[in-house]
Amino acid sequence: MMPRVGSPTLALIVLGLPLLSFLLLAVVRPLRRSAPAAALVSIAAIAGALATAVVTLLGAGPRGLMQSPSVTWSWIPADGGPMATVGVMVDDLSMAMLLLVTLVSLLVQVYSWAYLHDEPRTSLGRYYAYHSLFAFSMLGLVLSPTFLQMFIFWELVGLCSYLLIGYWYDRPSAARAAVKAFWITKLGDLGFVAGIVMLWAATGTFDFWTLFHMGSTGALPVDSLPPIMFLIYLGAVGKSAQFPLHVWLPDAMEGPTPVSALIHAATMVTAGVFLVTRAFPLFRLTPDVLTLIAWVGAFTALLAASMACVEGDIKRVLAYSTISQLGYMMAAAGAANPEAGFMHLITHGVFKALLFLGAGIVIHVFHTNDVFRMGGLRGHPVIWLPFVVGTLALAGVPPLPGFFTKEAILAGVFEAHLRVPFAMLAITAFLTAFYMFRVVFMAFFARPHHAGHAHHHVPSLMTGVCWLLAALTLAMGLRRAFFSGHHEAEGPAWLLGLSLVLAGTGIGLAWAMYQRRAIDPARVAGALGAIGWMARRRYGLDALYAGLYRVVLLGVSRLVGWVDRYLVDGVLNVLSAWTLRAGERMRRLQTGLPQDYVYGVALGALLLFVLAQWRLR
Amino acid sequence: MPLGAYLTLAALVFAIGLFGVLTRRNAVGILLGIELMLNAVNINLVAFGRFHADLAGVIFTLFTISITVAEVAVGLAIVIVIFRVRRTVDADSLDLLRG
Numbered sequence: 277m278m279p280r281v282g283s284p285t286l287a288l289i290v291l292g293l294p295l296l297s298f299l300l301l302a303v304v305r306p307l308r309r310s311a312p313a314a315a316l317v318s319i320a321a322i323a324g325a326l327a328t329a330v331v332t333l334l335g336a337g338p339r340g341l342m343q344s345p346s347v348t349w350s351w352i353p354a355d356g357g358p359m360a361t362v363g364v365m366v367d368d369l370s371m372a373m374l375l376l377v378t379l380v381s382l383l384v385q386v387y388s389w390a391y392l393h394d395e396p397r398t399s400l401g402r403y404y405a406y407h408s409l410f411a412f413s414m415l416g417l418v419l420s421p422t423f424l425q426m427f428i429f430w431e432l433v434g435l436c437s438y439l440l441i442g443y444w445y446d447r448p449s450a451a452r453a454a455v456k457a458f459w460i461t462k463l464g465d466l467g468f469v470a471g472i473v474m475l476w477a478a479t480g481t482f483d484f485w486t487l488f489h490m491g492s493t494g495a496l497p498v499d500s501l502p503p504i505m506f507l508i509y510l511g512a513v514g515k516s517a518q519f520p521l522h523v524w525l526p527d528a529m530e531g532p533t534p535v536s537a538l539i540h541a542a543t544m545v546t547a548g549v550f551l552v553t554r555a556f557p558l559f560r561l562t563p564d565v566l567t568l569i570a571w572v573g574a575f576t577a578l579l580a581a582s583m584a585c586v587e588g589d590i591k592r593v594l595a596y597s598t599i600s601q602l603g604y605m606m607a608a609a610g611a612a613n614p615e616a617g618f619m620h621l622i623t624h625g626v627f628k629a630l631l632f633l634g635a636g637i638v639i640h641v642f643h644t645n646d647v648f649r650m651g652g653l654r655g656h657p658v659i660w661l662p663f664v665v666g667t668l669a670l671a672g673v674p675p676l677p678g679f680f681t682k683e684a685i686l687a688g689v690f691e692a693h694l695r696v697p698f699a700m701l702a703i704t705a706f707l708t709a710f711y712m713f714r715v716v717f718m719a720f721f722a723r724p725h726h727a728g729h730a731h732h733h734v735p736s737l738m739t740g741v742c743w744l745l746a747a748l749t750l751a752m753g754l755r756r757a758f759f760s761g762h763h764e765a766e767g768p769a770w771l772l773g774l775s776l777v778l779a780g781t782g783i784g785l786a787w788a789m790y791q792r793r794a795i796d797p798a799r800v801a802g803a804l805g806a807i808g809w810m811a812r813r814r815y816g817l818d819a820l821y822a823g824l825y826r827v828v829l830l831g832v833s834r835l836v837g838w839v840d841r842y843l844v845d846g847v848l849n850v851l852s853a854w855t856l857r858a859g860e861r862m863r864r865l866q867t868g869l870p871q872d873y874v875y876g877v878a879l880g881a882l883l884l885f886v887l888a889q890w891r892l893r
Numbered sequence: 894m895p896l897g898a899y900l901t902l903a904a905l906v907f908a909i910g911l912f913g914v915l916t917r918r919n920a921v922g923i924l925l926g927i928e929l930m931l932n933a934v935n936i937n938l939v940a941f942g943r944f945h946a947d948l949a950g951v952i953f954t955l956f957t958i959s960i961t962v963a964e965v966a967v968g969l970a971i972v973i974v975i976f977r978v979r980r981t982v983d984a985d986s987l988d989l990l991r992g
Contacts, residue, residue, distance in 0.1 A: 868991030871923070871984055874914055 281339035282366035284347040286332040287419055290325045290374055291364070294381075294411035297321035301405035308401035318404035319385050322411055326378035333371050344485045346421035360482055365421035369554060369618065373418035376625045377543050381411045383741045384538040387633055390735035391534055391640065403443060403532075410436035414543050418550060422482035423472045423508075426551070430468070430511070433544045434461050440539060441531040453527040460524040460821075464514020471507030478504065488557040502562045508555065509565060516548025516602045519576040523818050525599055529591040533639060536591060537632030541598045542625035549605040549621050553614040560612065570610025570689065574697030574704075577603030581707035582811045585714070589645045590635045593715050597670065598628060600704055604685050607697055613688030620685055623677035623752055627669040630745035634663035637734050637742065638719055647715055652724025658739050660720040662746035667716050669749050671709035672779045676753040683775050690771065702778060709782025717790040899940035907933035920972045920982040924965065931961050 297318050301308050308314055339345060348363030364370075385407055392400060413432035420426035435458075442454030476482055478497050479490060490496045512518070517525040528540045539545070552559060552569065559566055577600045584596035601624050608617030637659055642650050653660050669676035672683070682705060689698045788794045810816070906929055913926030935954045942950020976982050 866991060868988030869985060870987065871915055878911060878915070 279339045279341065279345075280336040280368055280371070281343070281345045282332040282336040282371050284364045284366055286328050286335070287364045287366045287370075287374070290328045290332065290378065291412065291415050291419060293321040293325040293328070294318075294408045294415065298405055298408035298412055301401055301408060308405060309398050311397040311400035314401035314404045315385070315389050318408045319382065319389075321408060322378060322382045322385055325411065325415070326375075326382050329371070329374040329378045332366065333375060336366075336371060339367070346483070346485050348421055348483065360424050361422055362425050363421045364419040365484065366419065369550075370418045372618075372622055373550065374415060376622055377411065377414050377418065380538055380542045380625060380629045381407065381414075383745065384534045384629065384633070387537075387636070387738055387741040388532070388534040390737040391636055392532060393735070403440075406436055406439045406443070407538075410440070410539060410544075414547075417547055421484055423475065423484070423555075424482040426554075427465075427469060427472055430515070430547060430551075431465065433539075433547060434458065434465070434515070437461075437528070437539050437544055440535040441528050443532055443535065444530075447530070450530040453524075453530040457524040457528045460521050461514040464510045464512070464521055466510075467507040468511025468514075471504050471509075471511070474500075474504045474507065484554065491557050491561055496558075496561065498561055501558070502565055505555075505559055505562045505565045506568070509552065509559075509569060512548030512551045512606070513572070514548070515551075516545055516606065517576075517599045518548070518572055518603065518606060519579055520817060522576060522580065522599045523814070523821055526592045526595045526814075529589070529595050533591065533632060533636035536595070537629045537636070540595065541628040541632050545598060545602060546605070546621045546625065549602060549609065549617055552606065552609045553618045553621075556609065556614045559609070566610050566612060567694070568610070570607045570692070570694050570697050573603045573606030573608075573610055574689070574694075574700040575603070576600070577607065577704040578700040578707075579603075579815065581704045581711065582807065583814055584711040585707060586808060586812045587711075588648055590638065590647050590650075590715060590719060591632070591645055593647070593711060594628070594631055594635060597631075597708065597712065600708065601628070601670070604682065604701060604704070607694075607701060608685040608688050611685075611689040611692035611694055611697075613685070613692070616681065616684035616688045620678075620681035623669070623681050623749075626745060626752065627666045627676075627678060627749045630662060630666040630742060630749060631670065633738070633742050633745065634659075634666060637738050638663075640734060640738070647718045650719040650724075651722035653720040658743075659734060660716075662739070662742035663720070664716060665746040665749055667712045669753065671712050671783060672705055672775055673783075674753070674776070675757040676749060677756055678753075679775065679779075680753070680756045683771060686775065687768075687771055690768070702774065705775065706778040706782045709779040710786050713783045713786035714790050717786060721791060896940060896944050899936060903933045903936040903940070905933075906930075906936065918984050920975065920984055920987075921969075923984060924968045924972065927968070928961065928965065931957065931964075 345367035346365040348361035350358035351362045352360040413429050417429035438454045438458040444450045514521045580596045580599035584593045587593045605617035669678040672679045910926045910929030917923050938950045938954045
C-alpha cells in the first residue's frame with residue numbers, strides 16, 4: 277500500500293482543540309463549576325477534533341518512500357542545527373491513531389455525561405478538564421515526530437491516567453491505585469528516558485525519520501543499539517502493562533468505568549504498542565530484543581488470561597483481558613509483524629471500549645462489580661446485545677474484527693518460528709473465549725440473585741453509545757472480511773480452523789460450566805489445583821512488589837533517616853552545643869565597666885608597642 | 894634642654910593621665926585623666942615642632958586644644974545626663990553593657 281501523508285495544519289488543529297478546551301476549563305472557574313457548560317465545551321472540542329481527523333485522513337495525499345512525513349520546528353537551538361525539534365508526524369500510523377483516539381474519546385465523554393449523572397455537579401468540570409487534557413496528550417503522543425516530544429506526551433498521559441484513576445480521591449483504594457499506577461509506570465519510564473538519552477548520545481538526534489533513514493543506510497551504530505532499544509522497550513513494558521509491570525492495570529479499575537474504557541483499554545495503555553510500532557525500523561535492527569518482546573508478550577497474554585478466569589470483578593476481568601490482548605499485540609511486534617499488532621490495537625480499541633461501556637451499564641443496573649451477584653437480564657437485549665458483540669469480537673469469532681487480527685498475529689508469530697510463544701498465544705485464545713463467556717453467562721443470563729436491587733432503566737445515551745460501538749465493530753469486521761484482499765502474514769491453512777476450534781471450545785466450555793451447570797466450576801478448579809490457587813493470588817506478584825516495597829524501599833528509607841537524624845544532625849548539634857558553651861564562658865569578659873575596656877585598650881597598645889620594638893630589632 | 898627631657902615629661906604626664914583614667918571611680922575624675930593624656934600629646938607636638946623648626950606642630954596643637962574643649966563639653970554633658978538618670982557618677986555602677 278502506498279504510504280500517505282496528511283496535512284500538518286489539520287493535525288495541529290486536531291491537537292489544538294482539546295488543548296483549548298482544557299485551558300478554558302482550567303482557567304475559567306464558572307465554566308468549570310457548571311457541569312453542562314464544561315461537558316459541552318469538552319465534547320464540542322473533541323467532536324471538532326474528530327471531524328478534523330476525518331478530514332485529515334480523507335485529504336491525505338500519497339507520499340514518496342523517501343519523503344519525510346514530519347514537519348518540525350526548532351526547539352532547543354545549538355551550534356550546527358537544533359538539538360531538539362518539535363512538530364507533527366502525519367503518516368498512516370498516526371492518522372489511524374488520531375481517528376481512534378478522537379472517536380473513542382468523544383463516545384466516552386458523551387457516555388460519561390449519563391454515567392456520572394449522580395456525581396456532584398461541581399466536580400464534573402474537573403472530570404471533563406482531565407478528559408480534554410488526556411485527549412490533547414494522547415493526540416500529541418501519536419503525532420510526535422521525535423522521541424523527546426513523545427516522551428513528554430508519554431508522561432502527560434501518565435499524569436492524566438493518575439488524575440482520572442484517582443478521580444474519587446476520597447476513596448482510599450482509588451488514591452492508592454492512582455499512586456500505584458503512577459509509580460509502576462514510572463519504573464518503566466526510567467528505562468525509556470535512559471534509552472532516549474543513550475540513543476541521542478550514540479546518534480545525535482531524537483528524530484524518528486532521521487533515525488529510520490540512518491537505519492536504512494546502515495549509519496546507525498548497530499553494536500550499541502540492543503541495550504538502547506531494550507531500555508526504550510522498558511517504557512513500553514510499563515505503559516502497556518507487560519509482565520512483570522502489569523500489576524498496576526487491574527488496580528486502575530478503581531477509576532470511573534468510562535475512564536477505564538478510554539484510558540485503560542482503548543488508548544493510553546496501547547501507547548507502548550504504538551511506541552514499538554512507531555520505532556519498529558529501529559527494533560528491526562535488534563533481533564534479540566524483538567525475540568524478548570515476543571516472549572514477554574506471549575507470556576503476559578497467557579498469565580493475564582489465566583488470572584481473568586478466576587476473577588469475579590467484571591471490570592478486573594476486562595482489565596486482565598486488556599493486559600492479555602496487549603501481550604498479543606506486543607508478541608506480533610516481536611515477531612516482526614507490527615502491522616498485525618497495530619491492526620489488533622485499532623480493532624481492540626473499539627471493541628474493548630464497547631465492552632467496558634457495556635460493563636458500565638451492567639454496573640449501573642446492579643450497583644456492584646461482582647459478576648456472581650448479577651444475572652437475569654435475558655429479557656433486555658438492548659443491554660446485553662452490544663456486550664455480546666464485543667465479547668464475540670474479543671473471543672475471535674468471524675466475521676468480527678478480533679478474529680482476523682488475532683489470526684494475523686498468530687500467523688505472524690508462527691511464521692517467525694516462535695513455537696513456544698505461538699503455543700502460549702493459542703492457549704490464550706481459548707482462555708479468552710472461556711473467561712469472556714463466563715462473564716457473559718453469569719452477568720446476563722444466569723438466574724438473578726436478588727431482583728430487588730436492580731433497576732432496569734438505563735439512560736438511552738449509554739445504550740446508544742454502546743450500540744454505535746457495536747455497529748462499528750461489526751462494520752470493521754465485515755469490511756475486513758469482504759473488502760480486504762491481502763493479508764500481511766498468511767499463515768498455514770489449518771490456522772483458520774485452529775482459531776475457530778479454540779474460540780468454539782472456550783465458548784462451549786463456558787456454556788457448559790456457567791449456563792448449563794453441567795460441569796461444576798469448583799471441580800475444575802480442584803483439578804487444576806495449584807494453578808488456580810496461584811492465579812487467584814495473582815501469582816504472588818502484587819505481594820512480591822508490596823514486600824519489595826516494604827523491605828527494600830522502607831528499609832533504605834529508615835537507614836537514610838537514621839543517618840540523617842543521628843549522623844548529619846548529630847554533627848550539627850555538637851557544633852552548636854560547643855558554640856553555645858563557649859559563648860556562655862566568654863560572656864564573663866564583657867563586664868560592662870568602661871575602665872575594664874580601657875585596661876584592654878592600654879594593654880593591647882602596650883603589646884603592639886612591644887611587638888613593634890621586638891620586630892624592629 | 895634636650896628633646897628627650899620634653900618627651901620624658903610628656904610620657905610622665907601621659908602615664909599619670911592613664912593611671913587616673915584607670916583608677917578613678919568618679920566619672921569627672923576619668924575625664925580629667927583623659928585631659929592629662931591629651932595634653933601630654935600636645936607637649937610632644939610642640940616639642941617636635943620647636944626642634945624641627947616646623948610650625949605645623951604648633952598649629953596642630955591649637956587644633957587639638959580646641960577639639961579637647963569640645964570633647965570636654967560633650968563628656969561633661971554625658972556625665973550630667975548619667976547623673977540625672979542614675980543619681981550617681983560612680984564608674985563601677987555604670988555596667989549596663991555587661992554580657
